[in-house]
Amino acid sequence: MAFKELHKITRADADSLTAFIKxxxxxxxxxxxxxxxxxxxxxxxxxxxxxxxxxxxxVLCVFMPTAVTPGEDYVQTKAMCKSWNIRYKAISIQSxxxxxxxxxxxxxxxxxxxxxxxxxxxMIVLYDKAKKEDYLVIGTTNRSELLMGYMTKxxxxxxxxxxxxxxxxxxxxxxAKVVGVPDEIIEKVPTAGLWEGQxxxxxxxxxxxxxxxxxxxxxQGGSDADMxxxxxxxEAKAKELRDQVxxxxxxxxxxxxxxx
Numbered sequence: 001m002a003f004k005e006l007h008k009i010t011r012a013d014a015d016s017l018t019a020f021i022k023x024x025x026x027x028x029x030x031x032x033x034x035x036x037x038x039x040x041x042x043x044x045x046x047x048x049x050x051x052x053x054x055x056x057x058x059v060l061c062v063f064m065p066t067a068v069t070p071g072e073d074y075v076q077t078k079a080m081c082k083s084w085n086i087r088y089k090a091i092s093i094q095s096x097x098x099x100x101x102x103x104x105x106x107x108x109x110x111x112x113x114x115x116x117x118x119x120x121x122x123m124i125v126l127y128d129k130a131k132k133e134d135y136l137v138i139g140t141t142n143r144s145e146l147l148m149g150y151m152t153k154x155x156x157x158x159x160x161x162x163x164x165x166x167x168x169x170x171x172x173x174x175x176a177k178v179v180g181v182p183d184e185i186i187e188k189v190p191t192a193g194l195w196e197g198q199x200x201x202x203x204x205x206x207x208x209x210x211x212x213x214x215x216x217x218x219x220q221g222g223s224d225a226d227m228x229x230x231x232x233x234x235e236a237k238a239k240e241l242r243d244q245v246x247x248x249x250x251x252x253x254x255x256x257x258x259x260x
Contacts (some may be wrong), residue, residue, distance in 0.1 A: 001221075001222070001226065003216070003217050003220050003222060003226065004216075004220065005216070006170065006171060006212060006213075006216050007169060007171070008174065009167075009171050009174035009175045010178065013175065013178070014049065014175060014178050014179050015249070016165045017049050017164075017175075018049050018052045018053040019053070020161075020163060021033065021049055021050055021053040021054070021161060021163055022053040023251075024136065024160075024161045024176075025053070025080065025136055025161075026055060028136055028160070030134055030135055030136045031056065031058065031133065031134045031135060032054055032058035032060065032135045032136075033050040033053075033054055033058055033059050033060070033132060033135055033136055033137075033138045033161075034059075034060045034061075034062060034126050034129050034130045034133065034135045034136070034137050034138065035050055035059065035060070035061050035062070035083065035138050035140065035201075036061075036062055036064060036084075036122055036126050036137075036140065036156070037061040037062065037063050037077045037139075038063070038077070038140075038193060039063075039069075039070070039072070039074075039076055039077050039084070039185070039188070039193075040162065040185070040188060040190065040191070040193075041074030041104075041172055041173060041176050041181060041185055041186055041188065041190070041239060042141070042142055042184045043061075043140040044080060044136055044142040044173055044176065044181045044182075045140075045164070045172055045176050045179060045181060046107040046140045046163060046164065047059065047061050047080075047081065047084070047086060048084060048140070048179045048180065048181060049163060049179065050086075050138055051084045051085065051086050051127055052179070055085075056081075056084050056085030056086040057085065057087065057233045058135075058139055059086045059087060059089065060086075060087045060088075060089065060129060061081050061086050061088050061089070061137065062065075062080045062089050062090075062091060062126060062129055062230060063076070063077050063088065063089070063090040063091070063166065064090075064091055064092070064095060064122045064125055065092055065094070066094045066097055066118055066193075067094050067095070068193065068194075068195055068196045069075050069193055073193075074090060076182070076184060076185060078090070080182060080185065080230075080249065081179075082144055089129075091125055093118065093121040093122060093125065096121045096124075097114070097117055097121055097156065097254060100117045100121065101114055101117055104117070105117075111194065111195040111198070112194070113118050114194070114195070114258075115152070115192065115194030115195065115198075116152045116155060118155075118194060119151070119152035119153060119155025119156045119157075119192075119241055120154060120155040120195075122155065122156065123137075123155050123156065126159075130160075130231070135159045136160040136161055137158070137159050137160045137161075138159060138160070138161045138163065139156075139157075139158075139159025139160075139161065139162040139163070139164075140159075140164065140174050141154070141156060141157060141159070141162060141164065141165075142164045142167050142168065142169050142171075142217075143164070143165060143166055143167055143168045144168045144169040144170075144208060144211055144212055144215060145168075145169070146165065146236060146251075147215055147219075147242075147245050148204065148211070148215075148244060148245065148246070148248060149245075149247070149248025149252075150192075150200065150203075150204065151251065153250075153251050156192075157252065158188065167210040168208075168215065168216065168240045168243065169190070169211070169212060170208055170209055171212075172213045173186060176237075189201075190208065194209050205237075206231075206233065206237070206241075209230065210231040210233055211231070211241070213227075213230045213231040214227040214228075214230060214231040214233065214241055215241070216230070216237055217230045217231075218238075218241070218245070224238040224239045225238070226239065227242070
């Protein structure tokens with residue numbers, strides 16, 4: 001069975017997402033967009049798409065550092081937003097994270113538990129700003145993260161609009177080049193910034209390049225063997241990926257209700 005390769009991103013794709021964001025905000029009778037900006041490529045792409053769709057003056061990017069956030073992320077995101085005429089605000093969430101951690105954690109949990117608290121604290125800030133500005137929260141989750149469940153439920157997985165729903169991570173990198181994201185952002189090692197030294201690929205045990213090849217084949221109905229061949233991974237790893245996708249579906253599905 002022949003499988004289609006991932007679509008190469010073009011300016012037309014960027015224009016389509018820009019139109020989608022503009023239409024979504026207008027349909028909600030909102031005045032603009034709030035984006036959580038991190039210093040990574042996903043949020044940078046979304047910020048630029050929002051600026052192109054709504055005008056930078058109608059976009060608020062909120063940078064929400066903790067004690068483990070690199071200082072360069074603040075410098076780079078602030079400069080990037082200024083160059084795009086996007087409103088920018090930095091709000092440390094460390095005190096909120098400390099308060100919730102002290103209340104909920106026993107000290108025996110994995111770092112991921114505290115990471116979930118960080119993500120949910122950030123979403124509290126974003127929705128507070130959105131309410132005050134009459135804006136929508138524009139999500140930055142890509143399809144690779146979505147399928148793998150690589151986001152926090154009701155944390156970075158909460159949004160009003162999800163423009164990158166159909167873009168795998170490798171396509172986000174392509175989109176970044178199309179819309180003019182700075183190279184220093186594009187070339188960064190992907191990380192959720194949840195603890196010092198954490199990276200996406202080391203946590204998942206696979207590169208995004210290989211992951212996207214496997215997921216692309218899987219979504220076209222390919223078998224574990226097909227996924228393994230496409231991504232040059234073992235069939236055992238392919239099965240592991242497929243199983244994880246199945247387990248994580250609840251993270252991006254509507255709440256279950258009686259009768260459905």
